[in-house]
Structures are given as C-alpha cells and as structure tokens.
Amino acid sequence: xxxxxxxxxxxxxxxxxxxxxxxxxxxxxxxxxxxxxxxxxxxxxxxxxxxxxxxxxxxxxxxxxxxxxxxxxxxxxxxxxxxxxxxxxxxxxxxxxxxxxxxxxxxxxxxxxxxxxxxxxxxxxxxxxxxxxxxxxxxxxxxxxxxxxxxxxxxxxxxxxxxxxxxxxxxxxxxxxxxxxxxxxxxxxxxxxxxxxxxxxxxxxxxxxxxxxxxxxxxxxxxxxxxxxxxxxxxxxxxxxxxxxxxxxxxxxxxxxxxxxxxxxxxxxxxxxxxxxxxxxxxxxxxxxxxxx
Numbered sequence: 001x002x003x004x005x006x007x008x009x010x011x012x013x014x015x016x017x018x019x020x021x022x023x024x025x026x027x028x029x030x031x032x033x034x035x036x037x038x039x040x041x042x043x044x045x046x047x048x049x050x051x052x053x054x055x056x057x058x059x060x061x062x063x064x065x066x067x068x069x070x071x072x073x074x075x076x077x078x079x080x081x082x083x084x085x086x087x088x089x090x091x092x093x094x095x096x097x098x099x100x101x102x103x104x105x106x107x108x109x110x111x112x113x114x115x116x117x118x119x120x121x122x123x124x125x126x127x128x129x130x131x132x133x134x135x136x137x138x139x140x141x142x143x144x145x146x147x148x149x150x151x152x153x154x155x156x157x158x159x160x161x162x163x164x165x166x167x168x169x170x171x172x173x174x175x176x177x178x179x180x181x182x183x184x185x186x187x188x189x190x191x192x193x194x195x196x197x198x199x200x201x202x203x204x205x206x207x208x209x210x211x212x213x214x215x216x217x218x219x220x221x222x223x224x225x226x227x228x229x230x231x232x233x234x235x236x237x238x239x240x241x242x243x244x245x246x247x248x249x250x251x252x253x254x255x256x257x258x259x260x261x262x263x264x265x266x267x268x269x270x271x272x273x274x275x276x277x278x279x280x281x282x283x284x285x286x287x288x289x290x291x292x293x
Contacts, residue, residue: 018057018058019054019055019056019057020052020053020054020055021048021052021053021054021055021062022051022052022053023048023049023050023051023053023064024050024064025050026050026066026067026068027050027064027065027066027067028047028048028049028064028065028067028097028100029047029048029053029062029063029064029065030045030046030047030048030062030063030065030100030101030104031046031048031055031060031061031062031063032060032061032062032063033056033059033060033061034059035061037101037104037105038060039101044101045099045100045101047100047101063104063109065097065100065103065104065109066097066111067096067097067100068096069094069095069096069166070094070095070096070111070115071092071093071094072092072093072094072095072115072118072119072122073092073093074092074115074119076088076089076090076091076172076174077089077091077123077126078176079126079127079130079131080127080130080131081130081131081133081134081135081138082131082132082133082134083134083135085135085175086175086176087130087135087138087173087174087175087176088173088174088175088176089126089130089170089172089173090170090171090172090173090174091122091126091168091169091170091171092168092169092171093118093119093122093154093165093167093168093169094165094166094167094168094169095118095158095163095164095165095166096163096164096166097162097163097164098162098163098164099159099162099163100162101162102160102161102162103161103162103163104162105162106160106161106162107161107162107163114161114163117161118154118158118161118163118165121153121154121157121158121161122150122154122165122168124153124157125149125150125153125154125157125168126146126150126168126170128153129146129149129150129153130146133146138173139173143170143173146170147168147169147170150168151165151167151168154168
C-alpha cells in the first residue's frame with residue numbers, strides 16, 4: 001500500500017511538471033495537441049503570452065516563438081530596370097510574427113526558413129518596381145515611392161506566412177562593376193575630349209592675344225621712334241640756332257672757343273700723334289698766343 005502511494009505521488013508530481021510551462025518575455029507560445037494547434041471555441045489558435053501556463057500533460061507539445069521585431073538584412077541582389085540595365089540593390093526588411101499558428105504551419109516556426117521565404121517575396125516586389133522604372137527615375141527621386149510600393153506588395157504576400165512586414169528600405173543602389181567601369185571609361189573619354197577642346201580654344205585665344213600685343217608693341221615702338229626723331233630734330237635745330245646766335249654776337253670769340261674744344265679733344269690722349277704743317281690753320285690761335293708772348 002505504501003509503495004502504491006509513492007507511485008501515485010511520483011505520477012502526480014510528473015503530471016504537475018508536465019502540465020506547466022513558462023513563456024519568457026518577448027516570446028509567444030502555441031500548444032500542439034496530438035500534433036494539431038490548440039484552438040479556442042472560435043477556431044482561432046490559442047497564443048500564450050509571457051508567464052506561467054498550463055497544458056494537457058504528456059499529450060501536449062509547446063512551441064515557443066519569437067514575437068520581437070526582426071531585421072532581415074541579406075546580401076545585395078541584382079535587379080533589372082525598364083531599360084534592361086542591371087542594378088545591385090542592398091535592402092533590408094523589418095518584420096514580426098502576427099499569426100503564430102500560420103507562422104508555425106507555413107514556416108515551421110523556423111526563423112531562418114521564414115526569412116528565406118520572406119526574402120523571395122520582398123525581392124519579387126522590388127523586382128517588379130525596379131522593372132517598371134528607369135535608372136534616372138530611381139535615382140532622381142522615386143526611391144521613396146518605390147519602397148512604399150514594395151512594402152505594400154511584401155505585406156500582402158507575407159500574410160500567408162503569418163508575418164507582418166513593418167518596413168522595406170533600400171540602403172544602396174550600385175551599378176555592376178563591369179557597367180561602372182564602362183561608364184567611367186566613357187565619362188573619362190568625354191572629359192578628355194572636352195579638355196582638348198578647351199585647351200585648343202585656349203591656345204587659339206593665346207595666339208590671338210599674343211599677336212595683338214605684338215602689334216601694339218610694334219606700333220608703340222614706331223610711335224616712340226618717330227617721336228624720338230622729332231624731338232632729336234627739334235633739339236638739333238635748337239642747338240644750331242644757339243650756335244648761330246652765339247656766332248653772330250662775337251664770331252672771333254666763338255671761333256676761339258671752338259678751337260679750344262678742338263685742342264682739348266685732340267690732345268686728350270698723350271699717346272696720340274698728329275702730323276701737321278706749322279702753318280696749318282689748326283694752330284692759328286696758338287701762333288697768336290706765341291706772338292703775344
């Protein structure tokens with residue numbers, strides 16, 4: 001009898017432990033009874049929030065699912081625009097589970113598997129939106145509209161997975177490497193052609209300016225030479241007039257002064273040798289000076 005009581009006690013303890021389960025904060029739980037999701041009277045799946053709960057022992061299985069907001073940030077994907085141009089698009093998705101029964105049945109409650117399915121649905125929406133637009137439309141300001149449309153499409157398609165899509169964002173849009181290199185080569189060639197054209201125009205303008213400056217310099221030099229000759233002629237005329245006026249005032253004294261200047265220039269260097277006749281007119285004033293003495 002005592003052994004039977006002990007067995008009953010052990011069975012009671014085991015049933016107590018097997019009928020209790022705890023749901024952690026940020027988690028939700030569904031209960032499978034005979035491999036079927038437990039539902040209420042309105043045929044809705046029973047979802048257990050954080051706390052202590054009870055279930056049918058031994059025959060029930062608890063599946064705890066993450067109820068927090070998740071971020072799907074996979075590798076960039078290639079999309080084609082309406083111009084048949086490839087783009088490398090890097091995007092991310094914010095999502096959470098809103099139908100835990102559908103999430104468990106369709107995605108097996110596996111986050112990685114669910115994100116694989118969700119990624120396909122989001123990419124289908126993005127592919128449609130990119131395919132309806134040109135690169136210029138995407139880059140020039142329709143990105144917000146594109147993301148809004150992708151969010152609507154992803155939300156509709158993700159409903160069957162029990163997932164609520166909260167946001168779809170395009171982080172970065174790039175051209176494939178081979179396309180980028182081709183564009184850079186074309187841009188470089190265009191810039192080189194423009195640079196050559198500007199350089200040619202600059203050289204042409206430089207030659208024009210240089211020719212104009214040379215012309216002005218030639219004209220200025222000619223004017224200066226003409227003015228110099230005019231001034232020199234006026235100076236010579238003035239000097240000749242001064243000499244004439246001086247000669248007319250005292251021709252003898254003028255001749256004497258000119259002779260002294262000639263003597264000074266002639267005998268300036270002691271090494272000079274002159275062969276002249278003593279009766280030469282060059283020595284007229286010297287003869288007079290000797291006779292006076």
